Amino acid sequence: MSRLDQHIPIVGEQAVDELRLLGRQLQGKLMRHISSMAVGGGAAEILHRMVPYFRELGIDARWDVIKGNSDFDAVTRKLHAALQGQPQTLTERDFTVYRDTLAQNGADLDLSGDLILTHDPQPAGLIMHKNKTAARWVWDGLLDLSAPQNEAWDFFRPLLEQYDAAIFPCPTFAPPISMRQILVAPSIDPLSERNRDLTAEQVHDVLNDFELNLEKPAVTQVARFDPSKDAAGVIDAYRLAKKRVDCQLWLVGGDPEEDPEGNSGLAAVREKAENDPDIHIFELSSTDHAAVNALQRASTLVLQKSIKEGFGLTVTEALWKGKPVIASALGGIPLQITHNESGILTHSVEGTAYWIRQLLQEPLYAKRLGENGRQRVLDNFLLTRHLRDYLLVFLSTLHPQDILRA
Amino acid sequence: MSVAEHPQPFRFVTHLTLTELTGRRAHDLLELLRHLKTVPLSVIYYHTHHFLERRRGLAPSPPNDFAFWISHTLQEGTLGERLAAIDTIQFTRLENLREAIVSTIETYLASAKSLRPAPEGSDFFFMNSRSILLPTSYEAATLEEFAHALKKVSVHSIYHHVFEARLRMERGNDFAKWLAGLGEKDLAWQITLMDPYTQTLESLRRRILRLVERRLFEINHVPA
Structure with a gap:
């Protein structure tokens, strides 16, 4: 069975037929993706999944990775943070390092093709080579450009505005500029180890491995131990709720040895948990998808009480598993959850605690939220929709009309 | 059997949108x-x-x-x-x-x-949205073929022919226009009078199909 056909039992034959119809319009066209990393990071994850599907659809999809030294890596880390509004000092030398590195990469890379998609700020400066190729250029960024630091924005904006279009994952992330801006939400792969269906036995085995039981309902947050994910606020909300409804809390985060920066808040979380036997803290490797899948499926409720959030794919994952989700109304989360319909949106510790109590005590209502949430993901946030959007971006860059008869 | 044939078969198209x-x-x-x-x-x-x-x-x-x-x-x-x-x-x-x-x-x-x-x-x-129209494999020259195709096409195709054709492209309801051309003026009028905004696309498909199938029954069973 082809890769695409494996999605038919989930999304239906029509959705896959539509992809093939679109693919036929783009047969043999060259789509070139350029990113900064071959592994790790959102863009690399997306491309690993997507490129084989593009090829299956008859598109000549290629993926190149830019080269840069440690200076370039340090500059782009600062640029990435500053574009998302974090205070950083960027100097003229930093901008020169960025420009020189991308000038060299532009000379080394083959930039022929029909569409060039650069992913994230690192390769965005390749646009300086636009006049060397007949390709259309689209920038695809998963970051929040709504309130960038001025210096970074003054440098980045003129690069961005040379593109034929830019892709943003949600409306709130887009900057107020007048170029063509396309909304393409990210997605999850329902066949991946992280999201595929598991049997009750498989879930049970993982609970046994972690010496967990479900005598008390499990309230779970899956997020690295980074202050922006507010594990401390989750513990506060759990303690408030637990005064009225007994429950346990699972904090599923990353391994600090593998990602020290991303999990720098672990010690503070452990201290705050104060050896509460009902708080379970998991330090999982970034490749331990099967365990995360099982823990999400075994949970009674899933939280995402972030203070700052990107699109929030862990919310998508929980919704896909039919779990009632209580999440902060931030980033891409309101795009996924309509309050009281496909989940619960909150703004505070107290609000989160209130809804934990409500949902634990009204399981039928919680179940209905979970069902609606899964439907929302099925309709909007699975890989096949993401793939379709990329194909539509490609077609629409070749044909500028509002209504295109392919 | 109804054998009335439209000189121009109805070609169902589907539409996909890109949000901007x-x-x-x-x-x-x-x-x-x-x-x-x-x-x-x-x-x-x-x-x-x-x-x-x-x-x-x-x-x-x-x-x-x-x-x-x-x-x-x-x-x-x-x-x-x-x-x-x-x-x-x-x-x-x-x-x-x-x-x-x-x-x-x-x-x-x-x-x-x-x-x-x-x-x-x-x-x-x-x-805003860009609409990309794609041909489907379904077309109909007779009322029977129209009913058959209507059962099969995606809801996006129904959406295009009912909503997008009427208000975005300002050319009216495609189904009603084609049925009028087939000589089915009453059926076309009934479809024009429907309020498609207060029902799901699947309900709309069922309602249109019911009207078409009722008309087919009349043609096939009621003596002229």
Whole structure:
């Protein structure tokens, strides 16, 4: 069975037929993706999944990775943070390092093709080579450009505005500029180890491995131990709720040895948990998808009480598993959850605690939220929709009309 | 058996959309109104129609984005309800629909005592969509073939021929026009009179099919 056909039992034959119809319009066209990393990071994850599907659809999809030294890596880390509004000092030398590195990469890379998609700020400066190729250029960024630091924005904006279009994952992330801006939400792969269906036995085995039981309902947050994910606020909300409804809390985060920066808040979380036997803290490797899948499926409720959030794919994952989700109304989360319909949106510790109590005590209502949430993901946030959007971006860059008869 | 054949077979097409941001946003009712007066008509179309393809089963859906944002974010329930009640089917031109929305808001503002801004992070973002039309393998020359294809095509195809053709492309309901050309003027009229905005696309498919199948039954069983 082809890769695409494996999605038919989930999304239906029509959705896959539509992809093939679109693919036929783009047969043999060259789509070139350029990113900064071959592994790790959102863009690399997306491309690993997507490129084989593009090829299956008859598109000549290629993926190149830019080269840069440690200076370039340090500059782009600062640029990435500053574009998302974090205070950083960027100097003229930093901008020169960025420009020189991308000038060299532009000379080394083959930039022929029909569409060039650069992913994230690192390769965005390749646009300086636009006049060397007949390709259309689209920038695809998963970051929040709504309130960038001025210096970074003054440098980045003129690069961005040379593109034929830019892709943003949600409306709130887009900057107020007048170029063509396309909304393409990210997605999850329902066949991946992280999201595929598991049997009750498989879930049970993982609970046994972690010496967990479900005598008390499990309230779970899956997020690295980074202050922006507010594990401390989750513990506060759990303690408030637990005064009225007994429950346990699972904090599923990353391994600090593998990602020290991303999990720098672990010690503070452990201290705050104060050896509460009902708080379970998991330090999982970034490749331990099967365990995360099982823990999400075994949970009674899933939280995402972030203070700052990107699109929030862990919310998508929980919704896909039919779990009632209580999440902060931030980033891409309101795009996924309509309050009281496909989940619960909150703004505070107290609000989160209130809804934990409500949902634990009204399981039928919680179940209905979970069902609606899964439907929302099925309709909007699975890989096949993401793939379709990329194909539509490609077609629409070749044909500028509002209504295109392919 | 009905053998009437249309000289031009009905070719079902399907449509796929790509959502775009316009760079415009509103923080309160006055800003919303200012943009509403000047945005391209395709933006008005997007915010009054995109929910139709998302609506599934019995899940409640907002009638249009303006009404939803005004009711739920600005907490102006009365105005939200009035906007939700605008009968979109009465308009054959988007410009007239825009005027109806603008005038409903202006009337409300004339007597409003105070206005709330949207909470931080809850601005209204004006969006647009590009529609890519693709041929399907379904076509019909007779009423029987039309009924058969109608059962098979995706809801996106039904959406295109009923909503997009009528208001975005301003050429009327494709199904009704083709059926009138087949000599089925009563059937075409019944389909034109339907309100497709207050039902799901699957319900709409079932209702149109019921009318077509009833007509086929008449042709095949009632003596002329």
